[in-house]
Amino acid sequence: xxxxxxxxxxxxxxxxxxxxxxxxxxxxxxxxxxxxxxxxxxxxxxxxxxxxxxxxxxxxxxxxxxxxxxxxxxxxxxxxxxxxxxxxxxxxxxxxxxxxxxxxxxxxxxxxxxxxxxxxxxxxxxxxxxxxxxxxxxxxxxxxxxxxxxxxxxxxxxxxxxxxxxxxxxxxxxxxxxxxxxxxxxxxxxxxxxxxxxxxxxxxxxxxxxxxxxxxxxxxxxxxxxxxxxxxxxxxxxxxxxxxxxxxxxxxxxxxxxxxxxxxxxxxxxxxxxxxxxxxxxxxxxxxxxxxxxxxxxxxxxxxxx
Amino acid sequence: xxxxxxxxxxxxxxxxxxxxxxxxxxxxxxxxxxxxxxxxxxxxxxxxxxxxxxxxxxxxxxxxxxxxxxxxxxxxxxxxxxxxxxxxxxxxxxxxxxxxxxxxxxxxxxxxxxxxxxxxxxxxxxxxxxxxxxxxxxxxxxxxxxxxxxxxxxxxxxxxxxxxxxxxxxxxxxxxxxxxxxxxxxxxxxxxxxxxxxxxxxxxxxxxxxxxxxxxxxxxxxxxxxxxxxxxxxxxxxxxxxxxxxxxxxxxxxxxxxxxxxxxxxxxxxxxxxxxxxxxxxxxxxxxxxxxxxxxxxxxxxxxxxxxxxxxxxxxxxxxxxxxxxxxxxxxxxxxxxxxxxxxxxxxxxxxxxxxxxxxxxxxxxxxxxxxxxxxxxx
Amino acid sequence: xxxxxxxxxxxxxxxxxxxxxxxxxxxxxxxxxxxxxxxxxxxxxxxxxxxxxxxxxxxxxxxxxxxxxxxxxxxxxxxxxxxxxxxxxxxxxxxxxxxxxxxxxxxxxxxxxxxxxxxxxxxxxxxxxxxxxxxxxxxxxxxxxxxxxxxxxxxxxxxxxxxxxxxxxxxxxxxxxxxxxxxxxxxxxxxxxxxxxxxxxxxxxxxxxxxxxxxxxxxxxxxxxxxxxxxxxxxxxxxxxxxx
Numbered sequence: 001x002x003x004x005x006x007x008x009x010x011x012x013x014x015x016x017x018x019x020x021x022x023x024x025x026x027x028x029x030x031x032x033x034x035x036x037x038x039x040x041x042x043x044x045x046x047x048x049x050x051x052x053x054x055x056x057x058x059x060x061x062x063x064x065x066x067x068x069x070x071x072x073x074x075x076x077x078x079x080x081x082x083x084x085x086x087x088x089x090x091x092x093x094x095x096x097x098x099x100x101x102x103x104x105x106x107x108x109x110x111x112x113x114x115x116x117x118x119x120x121x122x123x124x125x126x127x128x129x130x131x132x133x134x135x136x137x138x139x140x141x142x143x144x145x146x147x148x149x150x151x152x153x154x155x156x157x158x159x160x161x162x163x164x165x166x167x168x169x170x171x172x173x174x175x176x177x178x179x180x181x182x183x184x185x186x187x188x189x190x191x192x193x194x195x196x197x198x199x200x201x202x203x204x205x206x207x208x209x210x211x212x213x214x215x216x217x218x219x220x221x222x223x224x225x226x227x228x229x230x231x232x233x234x235x236x237x238x239x240x241x242x243x244x245x246x247x248x249x250x251x252x253x254x255x256x257x258x259x260x261x262x263x264x265x266x267x268x269x270x271x272x273x274x275x276x277x278x279x280x281x282x283x284x285x286x287x288x289x290x291x292x293x294x295x296x297x298x299x300x301x302x303x304x305x306x
Numbered sequence: 307x308x309x310x311x312x313x314x315x316x317x318x319x320x321x322x323x324x325x326x327x328x329x330x331x332x333x334x335x336x337x338x339x340x341x342x343x344x345x346x347x348x349x350x351x352x353x354x355x356x357x358x359x360x361x362x363x364x365x366x367x368x369x370x371x372x373x374x375x376x377x378x379x380x381x382x383x384x385x386x387x388x389x390x391x392x393x394x395x396x397x398x399x400x401x402x403x404x405x406x407x408x409x410x411x412x413x414x415x416x417x418x419x420x421x422x423x424x425x426x427x428x429x430x431x432x433x434x435x436x437x438x439x440x441x442x443x444x445x446x447x448x449x450x451x452x453x454x455x456x457x458x459x460x461x462x463x464x465x466x467x468x469x470x471x472x473x474x475x476x477x478x479x480x481x482x483x484x485x486x487x488x489x490x491x492x493x494x495x496x497x498x499x500x501x502x503x504x505x506x507x508x509x510x511x512x513x514x515x516x517x518x519x520x521x522x523x524x525x526x527x528x529x530x531x532x533x534x535x536x537x538x539x540x541x542x543x544x545x546x547x548x549x550x551x552x553x554x555x556x557x558x559x560x561x562x563x564x565x566x567x568x569x570x571x572x573x574x575x576x577x578x579x580x581x582x583x584x585x586x587x588x589x590x591x592x593x594x595x596x597x598x599x600x601x602x603x604x605x606x607x608x609x610x611x612x613x614x615x616x617x618x619x620x621x622x623x624x625x626x627x628x629x630x631x632x633x634x635x636x637x638x639x640x641x642x643x644x645x646x647x648x649x650x651x652x653x654x655x656x657x658x659x660x661x662x663x664x665x666x667x668x669x670x671x672x673x674x675x676x677x678x679x680x681x682x683x684x685x
Numbered sequence: 686x687x688x689x690x691x692x693x694x695x696x697x698x699x700x701x702x703x704x705x706x707x708x709x710x711x712x713x714x715x716x717x718x719x720x721x722x723x724x725x726x727x728x729x730x731x732x733x734x735x736x737x738x739x740x741x742x743x744x745x746x747x748x749x750x751x752x753x754x755x756x757x758x759x760x761x762x763x764x765x766x767x768x769x770x771x772x773x774x775x776x777x778x779x780x781x782x783x784x785x786x787x788x789x790x791x792x793x794x795x796x797x798x799x800x801x802x803x804x805x806x807x808x809x810x811x812x813x814x815x816x817x818x819x820x821x822x823x824x825x826x827x828x829x830x831x832x833x834x835x836x837x838x839x840x841x842x843x844x845x846x847x848x849x850x851x852x853x854x855x856x857x858x859x860x861x862x863x864x865x866x867x868x869x870x871x872x873x874x875x876x877x878x879x880x881x882x883x884x885x886x887x888x889x890x891x892x893x894x895x896x897x898x899x900x901x902x903x904x905x906x907x908x909x910x911x912x913x914x915x916x917x918x919x920x921x922x923x924x925x926x927x928x929x
Contacts, residue, residue: 311766312763312764312766312767313766313767313770316767408792411793422770422774425770425773425774425777426769426770428773429769429770429773430769519905519909522864522868522904522905522908522909522912523868523901523904523905524867524868524869524871524881524882524885524900524901524904524905524908525868525869525871525872526868526871526872526882526885526886526889526900526901527871527885527897527898527900527901527902527904527905528901530885530888530889530894530897530901531894531897531898531901533889533892533894534716534894622779622780625782626781626782626783626784626785627782627784629782629784629785630784630872633875633886633889634889640784643784643785643788644875646788647788647791647875647876650796652791652792655788655789655791655792656789658785658788659784659785659788659789660785662782662784662785663781663782663785666780666781666782666785667777667780667781669780670776670777670779670780671777671780674776
């Protein structure tokens with residue numbers, strides 16, 4: 001559990017992060033959203049003490065991070081950034097092995113871990129282990145950056161705009177993969193982005209920041225349906241919030257017994273997918289794989305502002 | 307023009323001019339003015355001249371592959387140098403110690419023509435790094451073989467060498483010690499200084515300002531100023547004299563060269579470190595490296611190519627400037643150059659100047675290859 | 686701002702020293718021994734300075750004209766074949782030590798100003814050629830495209846686009862050449878050229894540090910002034926083009 005208590009950072013007397021308190025449960029994925037200059041990155045960097053707080057505390061599993069030497073603290077916390085920051089003079093394997101080597105793991109254990117991580121990120125170890133970063137595509141480099149952050153099995157992973165340098169198609173896949181890996185490993189993850197769509201797609205919880213202040217901290221559905229301030233509402237954008245809301249719920253959750261014509265839809269697909277399919281095929285109900293139907297009326301009810 | 311290869315035409319023109327001008331200058335003794343002797347006046351001169359002319363003109367055809375051009379250029383260079391030796395052997399009667407044979411304009415132009423042809427061929431071949439190293443080694447081996455073979459022993463530079471073999475060895479050592487010693491000192495002091503001003507930006511202006519001003523002092527004056535300054539240090543600072551500090555001999559030259567070398571080393575260290583992407587540094591710190599680890603494992607390896615570039619600049623510059631040490635009694639090849647200038651003995655000047663140029667050239671090429679090798683890793 | 690004041694001060698000091706060297710004798714007296722003269726008086730320092738500057742100016746002007754002409758030549762269609770060769774020759778040529786070039790020029794040109802001029806010219810050719818080449822080949826592709834798209838002939842492109850845009854870099858090359866030449870010219874005095882090296886060498890021969898210092902000081906201040914003069918010019922040109 002990560003507890004952020006009254007964290008403040010001043011630059012030249014001006015607060016960049018202003019008295020922010022937050023708690024992230026173990027295994028949770030929290031997304032910090034805000035425009036540039038909102039203080040979200042500074043808040044993130046205070047957690048691994050790349051920026052020292054002016055006041056306030058960060059507790060990890062009850063231990064005040066200020067009591068640990070900064071570099072030892074950082075070796076326990078994974079860190080991945082935009083543009084990946086891979087070391088250009090080291091191979092993929094050496095990059096991933098950075099923290100295990102700093103921690104003095106035995107050679108064989110490091111090699112096995114590198115293998116395991118490359119497999120996890122669907123990169124063939126034989127083909128990628130000895131490549132240099134400049135020989136990787138953007139998506140591959142990003143995955144190696146995350147693998148490097150996860151190498152020493154950190155309990156906490158910090159990510160700053162990790163998908164910022166990727167083009168939209170690769171980005172969607174990378175987001176889905178990250179979410180999947182985070183679920184499987186049970187890692188606590190705090191991720192910074194300026195993109196509300198990304199926040200909604202990834203977050204168990206979303207914290208919205210502006211001008212150094214925490215405006216709202218809640219489940220994505222609540223942020224969408226019940227924005228705390230006009231600024232949060234602006235950030236969500238009013239045009240497609242109904243669709244975003246639908247994208248949070250799987251079809252299985254609102255399926256009811258019944259029969260319908262045409263090709264079935266998977267229960268794991270989102271309501272947004274179901275709506276699109278209804279409109280495209282002109283049907284008012286879709287059969288769900290494994291039984292039941294989802295109806296257009298039910299979709300409408302879900303999308304309506306509560 | 308379209309059917310000829312323009313650079314080859316230039317080489318041919320230079321080479322033909324070289325054939326038309328005297329290959330060597332012959333003097334019955336050191337005092338009388340010399341006379342030019344062309345290749346034609348030598349035994350088989352007509353055949354050699356004709357062959358060289360034909361090859362130079364034939365090479366203008368665009369079809370010639372670069373490898374063939376390179377072979378021709380290498381053969382040409384070796385041939386021109388060997389003809390110089392042959393001319394000396396032919397012109398100087400056996401047992402005559404007074405007659406002198408020095409290379410003249412024709413020799414230099416032919417050398418230039420084949421040198422350019424070889425350079426152009428290497429450019430077109432685009433050889434890999436390993437092959438370039440082999441070429442450099444091959445050229446050095448060929449040059450050494452010609453010198454050792456005795457084919458040039460009749461040429462007056464080599465006769466000057468023969469009469470001062472021991473001295474030449476000592477001055478060569480002194481020259482190398484000056485050039486490499488000052489480089490070593492500059493690296494020992496300059497790299498930490500560069501790292502320091504990288505980490506403390508406030509110091510950058512003053513440090514680089516002082517080093518810049520040092521560069522504006524003409525080398526001749528800096529060498530001269532070092533003599534009294536170091537003499538004073540040796541006389542007043544306790545233990546300095548025992549540590550080798552002295553106002554005479556090699557020490558002032560060493561210090562002057564060291565001071566000139568500081569700016570390239572310090573500023574390139576700074577540039578190399580500053581050139582490391584911010585994301586890379588951020589990642590290194592964020593992953594939990596200590597300051598020393600960030601420096602040793604990330605910053606310095608990535609700054610290495612820029613640092614090696616500074617080594618190249620400094621080494622080539624110091625090999626050249628070390629000549630001036632000869633003027634203040636610091637030794638090195640400059641001793642021969644300035645002795646020769648004083649006595650208007652040009653063969654002696656050559657004995658100092660040619661090894662200096664060769665040394666600078668080889669050092670420059672070798673370090674260029676090293677820099678390229680270092681760059682290839684991080685691309 | 687303090688930089689400018691220092692610069693102006695150095696310039697005034699130099700002017701005063703050259704006009705009336707004798708009044709600065711007390712300043713240099715501490716560096717002499719055995720009642721040796723503090724100020725070099727065999728030749729007027731002013732005339733030596735002017736001769737030094739003239740040699741440098743002629744050499745730099747010649748290197749600029751020839752270096753620029755060569756750079757233009759190898760960037761035209763007819764000269765393209767020479768471009769890689771020219772680059773290599775430039776790089777290799779710069780490894781030739783100026784002192785050695787100077788010494789080698791003596792047998793051909795005899796003692797005096799000649800070999801110094803030739804050595805400075807040859808040595809200065811390289812930086813000018815290199816920077817002119819960088820200026821002429823480093824234009825942003827969009828500008829070249831636009832110029833061609835508007836129907837400029839290659840000649841018009843050279844005069845109206847390439848050369849003006851290359852000007853700041855060319856000036857930087859001239860600055861480099863001028864500063865290097867200024868220092869190297871002192872060595873010319875070893876082959877009897879009339880430069881400030883004469884003062885320094887006289888000091889070296891008679892172990893008179895005052896001479897070495899004043900020779901070095903004059904050349905050093907000249908170098909700083911010329912460096913900043915060219916830099917001012919470069920900045921002016923850049924500003925006018927909106928590059929800064």
